[in-house]
Amino acid sequence: MNYRSELSEDLVLRQNRLQKTMQSMGLEACILSTAPNVFYMTGKVYNGFYYLPAEGEAIHFVKMPSDMDIHNTIYVRKPEQIIDELAKLNLKLPETIAVEVDALPYSECLRVMNTFKVDKASNASVILRKQRSVKTNFELEQIRVCARKHEAVYKTIPSLFRPNMTDIELQIEIERQMRLHGSIGIFRSFGTNMDIFMGSLLVGENAENPSPFDYALGGAGTSPSLPLGSSGEKIKQGDTIMVDMAGNYTPWMTDMTRVFSVGKTLDIAYKAHQVSIEIHNAVMDMAKPGVACADIYNLAMDMVVKNKLEFNFMGTRQQAKFIGHGVGIEINEPPVLTPRSKEVLEPNTVFALEPKFVIPQVGAVGVENTYVVTEGGLEKITIFEEDIIEL
Amino acid sequence: MNYRSELSEDLVLRQNRLQKTMQSMGLEACILSTAPNVFYMTGKVYNGFYYLPAEGEAIHFVKMPSDMDIHNTIYVRKPEQIIDELAKLNLKLPETIAVEVDALPYSECLRVMNTFKVDKASNASVILRKQRSVKTNFELEQIRVCARKHEAVYKTIPSLFRPNMTDIELQIEIERQMRLHGSIGIFRSFGTNMDIFMGSLLVGENAENPSPFDYALGGAGTSPSLPLGSSGEKIKQGDTIMVDMAGNYTPWMTDMTRVFSVGKTLDIAYKAHQVSIEIHNAVMDMAKPGVACADIYNLAMDMVVKNKLEFNFMGTRQQAKFIGHGVGIEINEPPVLTPRSKEVLEPNTVFALEPKFVIPQVGAVGVENTYVVTEGGLEKITIFEEDIIEL
Numbered sequence: 149m150n151y152r153s154e155l156s157e158d159l160v161l162r163q164n165r166l167q168k169t170m171q172s173m174g175l176e177a178c179i180l181s182t183a184p185n186v187f188y189m190t191g192k193v194y195n196g197f198y199y200l201p202a203e204g205e206a207i208h209f210v211k212m213p214s215d216m217d218i219h220n221t222i223y224v225r226k227p228e229q230i231i232d233e234l235a236k237l238n239l240k241l242p243e244t245i246a247v248e249v250d251a252l253p254y255s256e257c258l259r260v261m262n263t264f265k266v267d268k269a270s271n272a273s274v275i276l277r278k279q280r281s282v283k284t285n286f287e288l289e290q291i292r293v294c295a296r297k298h299e300a301v302y303k304t305i306p307s308l309f310r311p312n313m314t315d316i317e318l319q320i321e322i323e324r325q326m327r328l329h330g331s332i333g334i335f336r337s338f339g340t341n342m343d344i345f346m347g348s349l350l351v352g353e354n355a356e357n358p359s360p361f362d363y364a365l366g367g368a369g370t371s372p373s374l375p376l377g378s379s380g381e382k383i384k385q386g387d388t389i390m391v392d393m394a395g396n397y398t399p400w401m402t403d404m405t406r407v408f409s410v411g412k413t414l415d416i417a418y419k420a421h422q423v424s425i426e427i428h429n430a431v432m433d434m435a436k437p438g439v440a441c442a443d444i445y446n447l448a449m450d451m452v453v454k455n456k457l458e459f460n461f462m463g464t465r466q467q468a469k470f471i472g473h474g475v476g477i478e479i480n481e482p483p484v485l486t487p488r489s490k491e492v493l494e495p496n497t498v499f500a501l502e503p504k505f506v507i508p509q510v511g512a513v514g515v516e517n518t519y520v521v522t523e524g525g526l527e528k529i530t531i532f533e534e535d536i537i538e539l
Numbered sequence: 540m541n542y543r544s545e546l547s548e549d550l551v552l553r554q555n556r557l558q559k560t561m562q563s564m565g566l567e568a569c570i571l572s573t574a575p576n577v578f579y580m581t582g583k584v585y586n587g588f589y590y591l592p593a594e595g596e597a598i599h600f601v602k603m604p605s606d607m608d609i610h611n612t613i614y615v616r617k618p619e620q621i622i623d624e625l626a627k628l629n630l631k632l633p634e635t636i637a638v639e640v641d642a643l644p645y646s647e648c649l650r651v652m653n654t655f656k657v658d659k660a661s662n663a664s665v666i667l668r669k670q671r672s673v674k675t676n677f678e679l680e681q682i683r684v685c686a687r688k689h690e691a692v693y694k695t696i697p698s699l700f701r702p703n704m705t706d707i708e709l710q711i712e713i714e715r716q717m718r719l720h721g722s723i724g725i726f727r728s729f730g731t732n733m734d735i736f737m738g739s740l741l742v743g744e745n746a747e748n749p750s751p752f753d754y755a756l757g758g759a760g761t762s763p764s765l766p767l768g769s770s771g772e773k774i775k776q777g778d779t780i781m782v783d784m785a786g787n788y789t790p791w792m793t794d795m796t797r798v799f800s801v802g803k804t805l806d807i808a809y810k811a812h813q814v815s816i817e818i819h820n821a822v823m824d825m826a827k828p829g830v831a832c833a834d835i836y837n838l839a840m841d842m843v844v845k846n847k848l849e850f851n852f853m854g855t856r857q858q859a860k861f862i863g864h865g866v867g868i869e870i871n872e873p874p875v876l877t878p879r880s881k882e883v884l885e886p887n888t889v890f891a892l893e894p895k896f897v898i899p900q901v902g903a904v905g906v907e908n909t910y911v912v913t914e915g916g917l918e919k920i921t922i923f924e925e926d927i928i929e930l
Contacts, residue, residue, distance in 0.1 A: 466605040
């Protein structure tokens, strides 16, 4: 079977799953317009409204592009026209509807709700993010393809490094390799405090700098308008270089962090890096369907405390309170691995685990891998040398 | 005077201007949390809430980063704490407030409004976008610095081109030059249908492909998850290469498009390109403070019709209905140059003019420049060879 027919079968599967959820919640319709959700439901990105009734076919109310090739496309200029179009089709106006309230701007969302004459909408953002966190086999296959390219790019890193480079100069060469390997460039993340370019590269003391964004580690950045990651400082002997660049080679991403060092670095850095690897191994031993995400966090934290590394864990001057997250069309999907997470691992959930340490004057260390939850436990998706790689 | 003291004087100016607007609208407070507006008001990006009363000092309610160096910073975990903090400062709760209703997600916006116990908020998105469209001298200086780097990058393009390259391969080399010249990478645009990576490069037939995004031209893209721009096709003899890559070398952007050709191209392409240049010249002759944006559009359209190029103007299979837009911290600021625009040019407005044509089987042609509106007319900011440059 070819890609196109596999995709269209998978789209039916996704739509059926969403309708089943809608039916169980008593929802008569769901309306989506953000790129990640429209893409997930249709395999395309369009400017308009994906309208799904609890039973029957989806309708695509589209502003652009002008060359839609999907069945059931109706061109509209504004959301208010949807009402007339539904009437023409003899479809009744839904009384309960789910809208992307966590992603659509307030004024746009209100306009959609007013169109459907509802005061309150169910949260389609939560419904879709929950569904998307459990992948189909088609999606898993895309993630595996993505991982192979992610690995191929990381393999080029030793050949890109030159003595006396700055962190941003090395990052730019990695970005170029990413693009040559098919990275789409834009890094899809959910929420309002998630600015980032193509990923994060952290070298030396800059790893301690706090950032305003909700990523695992910070960095000062090279501009006050994007205070994150590389800062433009020269890479020095003994520094670690943490590479956490995007794995967006297919629409379903992988997340992977590896650490390089310029010559040898401090013993404490090797030790902390080893603890990160041991946390991965311990999580691989215990994680399986039914395991609580909070238990994963707590297992990791126990190992950190036992090794007296809690002041280095997930940052120094500012410490992140999570050690992993779901990954897919967006880089920050559910579940989130926090001490108070209520979520439980489900089969076909894909998540990244990133126990990291910041070592003052050295940089960041630790490994990040992407895993699929299978009935038998975790399958590691990102396969690449895990020790600190000396340049 | 150095950058830092010039910036802090400018921030006082911006705050005074916003407070004057608020007073004239009877607004007691304004609360901002999106990166472009927080950056505009503070010179920094933080995760939290910039709170400005109609009189007196701003207060920064901050979640992250942990190392804020701005006077009047109060750390909070959630918006609801703002109320207690205002009470501690003996500040009364505002009854009228402006919130970023066009940018904040519905659920976040509602939470802010509930915190302040208001059912209705004024539109801080509109207020800030209007204010930001009229630049301060400090901002104009940043835009000029940006233009010099934008020009320097375009100067490298002939040396980057190799026969038999694909469009995306050429774009990747331009992206690398952009980053080496200080581009921050992320391309700030306003609104929900504005996905783009580092700009647009359109070659040959791909220029005709419609896209779902609200940019001047389209292109198929290389992935269904980002259907815009380069499509991965080989660049052929006679093709035009339209380069419209981001000018984000300072936080205030420039927008500039230039066209290259592989050898000679068709006469119709040269002719249409010349009409674009003539439109620029005609607009430079008539535009000044007080001129209606709609009149600029109509002037351009008259010239297009007179030259019988209306079926090629701003696309073929899909045609954009604007020929220019304000530019600054975001690429799509007010005013917008459309036939029905109600806006009028004001001194210190910065806008990009982009009359473009798509020529079937050849590609896109036309020039885009960024202009500042001065009392005496337009000042062209982006200075670079405007004819089609043969490679």
